[in-house]
Amino acid sequence: MFLGGAALENTMSVTRLRASAASTPPHRVTSGALLQKKLARQPITALTAYDYPTARLVDQAGIDMVLVGDSLGMVVLGYENTLPVTLDEMLHHTRAVARALLHAFLVADMPYGSYHASQREAVCNGLRFIKEAGAQAIKIEGGSSRAKLVQRLTDAEVPVVAHIGLTPQSMHSMGGYRVQGTSPEAMDRLLADARALEEAGAIAIVLEGIPRELAASITSHSGIPTIGIGAGPDCDGQILVFHDLFNLTFSPPAKFTRQYADGAAFFASALNQYRDDVATHRFPNDAESYHLSRGVMAEIEAATPRARNA
Ligand code: KIV
Numbered sequence: 001m002f003l004g005g006a007a008l009e010n011t012m013s014v015t016r017l018r019a020s021a022a023s024t025p026p027h028r029v030t031s032g033a034l035l036q037k038k039l040a041r042q043p044i045t046a047l048t049a050y051d052y053p054t055a056r057l058v059d060q061a062g063i064d065m066v067l068v069g070d071s072l073g074m075v076v077l078g079y080e081n082t083l084p085v086t087l088d089e090m091l092h093h094t095r096a097v098a099r100a101l102l103h104a105f106l107v108a109d110m111p112y113g114s115y116h117a118s119q120r121e122a123v124c125n126g127l128r129f130i131k132e133a134g135a136q137a138i139k140i141e142g143g144s145s146r147a148k149l150v151q152r153l154t155d156a157e158v159p160v161v162a163h164i165g166l167t168p169q170s171m172h173s174m175g176g177y178r179v180q181g182t183s184p185e186a187m188d189r190l191l192a193d194a195r196a197l198e199e200a201g202a203i204a205i206v207l208e209g210i211p212r213e214l215a216a217s218i219t220s221h222s223g224i225p226t227i228g229i230g231a232g233p234d235c236d237g238q239i240l241v242f243h244d245l246f247n248l249t250f251s252p253p254a255k256f257t258r259q260y261a262d263g264a265a266f267f268a269s270a271l272n273q274y275r276d277d278v279a280t281h282r283f284p285n286d287a288e289s290y291h292l293s294r295g296v297m298a299e300i301e302a303a304t305p306r307a308r309n310a
Contacts, residue, residue, distance in 0.1 A: 014053055017102070029064050029105040031137065031159055031203040037064070037236070038225040044237025046227050047245070050076045050093045054242060055100035063104055065227070067139065067161075067239060068094045070109040070169070075243040082168045085111040087125055091133045098134030107161050108135040112169040115140050119152050126158040137203060141167035143193030147200040154201030162197040164190055165231065166209025179230075181210040187217075194218045194226075206239065207231040209256075230256035 037044050046065035049055035050072045058066055072093055073085035087110075094108040108129045115122035122140075129135040137159035140146055150160045165180045174180070181190045191214075194205055204225045207215045212232025219226040219235050228235030243249045246263030253259055277283035292300070 017056075017100070027103060029103060031105065034064065034105060034204060034225050034237075044225055044227060046237055046239035048072075048239070048241045049097050049100075050242070052096045052100045055097040058242070059101045059104050064237070065239070066097060066101060066104040066106055068097050068106070068108045068135070069139075069241065070111045071241050072109075073111075075241060075249055081171060083112045083171070087111055087114045087128070090114075091128060094129060094133035094135055105137070106135050107137045107139050108133060109139045115149065119149055122149055123152055123156045123158065126153050126160075127156060130158055137161050139163055139206065141169045143190070144196040147196040150197055150200035150202050159203045160201065161204045161206060161227075162194075162202040163206040163208065164193045164197070165207050168208075177209070179209045179211070181214045187214050190214060191218060191221065194222055198222060198224050207235055230254070 034044055044065060045063045046067060047058050047063050048067045048069040048071060049058045050068060055066060068090065070082040070085045070090065072089065073079040073082045076093070077085070077089065079085065090108060090111050094106070098106055110122070110125060110129070114125045126138050129138045138153070139161040140149065140153075141163040143164050146162070150162060153160050166174070166177060168177065171177060181187050190210065194207075197205060202224060204227055205218075205222065207218060207226050207228045209230040212234060215226065215228055215231035216234035225236040227237040227239050229239050240257060241249075243263075244253060244257040245260045247253075247259050247261070247265070248263045250264075274283065
């Protein structure tokens, strides 16, 4: 008798959410709820996630908003910057994150090139994030020049989170990753950008890499929530990249990040133990092995007497 292919465990590796839990989310955060938090001056918590297990942990921690950022390209896919990330890669990871969330508001980044060629193409691509991937909103980078597109997307029922300041998809035109809005003229431009994007229908706006004073001013003039990253504590909410929180970027932390745990050291220690256990025959042990039943053992022994005596 051969047991190959039989299901040996009820749970193997990551356990999926129960269908009943997934279909009746208790309190799914909405864009209205994010606005209520701004109005009540309660900080909005946001974090990136790119896969099912980490998104599930972020969701269970009660984070309000999860962004499948195109930082995916750097922290998960190993690209040098965010520019090579494709629409298919973003959709793939957004689907995985969507399967994990019961609570958080899910935003997906539209990658470089997916909204730049034409408004029509941008709307078609934006719709895919909502329809196929389960996002509740998409995020696009850029200021006043994106206002018309924000309006088109909003008209097409694709809620938009805007993103101004240091916009990594513009790294070549910005001459690298530099703090933005540091001169009076640049401050005025960013204030005008925020106003134009809000008027166009954006539901929230990410402020990245700008002086605290400017972020505070945009936040106080804005009727939609501002979510800061490297923009100081006066924004309506804060977002960080998951891998920065856990020292999983293999690079020195930027000034605006805070490391809450050393994931690299944690994983390295476990990996070294696993390698040593396998190399020294300590893994797996007998308790970690499956066994034939006594009946089957007896059957095999009775059927192969010569092998036993050999
Ligand atoms: O891609 C990303 O992770 C982002 C955040 C930094 C806001 O855009």
